[in-house]
Amino acid sequence: MPDQTDFDEIVAYLTRTTRLSPAEAVRIVHEILHFMDETPDDFIRRRHRALQTAGCANSEIFARITAELAQWRFRADDYSERQIRRAIYG
Structure with a gap:
């Protein structure tokens, strides 16, 4: 802040x-x-819920989240599909 x-x-x-x-x-x-202040993990969970609500399949969701993370404001390392799944499902 x-x-x-x-x-x-x-x-x-x-x-x-x-x-x-x-x-x-x-x-x-x-x-x-x-x-x-949203963290990458918070972003992943929020986008997953939004894309799931829009009717997207998880395979499409994971690909889109990976692409969006690369262009978002975070200074995070690249996330693998496994890391994205872990952020969503724990």
């Missing part, structure tokens, strides 16, 4: 450049920071 000065500057910028109130800007910044 950014230090308080950076946080305050981001909130001030959002209130100055959008129609957000200060309270709304604070909420938005907190939500974005929470989203950015």
Whole structure:
């Protein structure tokens, strides 16, 4: 998380450049920071649930997650299909 000065500057910028109130800007910044704190394992589980809900088969899901991890914001090593399965099923 950014230090308080950076946080305050981001909130001030959002209130100055959008129609957000200060309270709304604070909420938005907190939500974005929470989203950015997602770990690779959390991302894998979230995407697995979403893709499973969309009706994808696990073989397709694992391939898509592998491709998405390579392009996502994580600085994680490449995950094998076995590591992805372990993150999902424990």
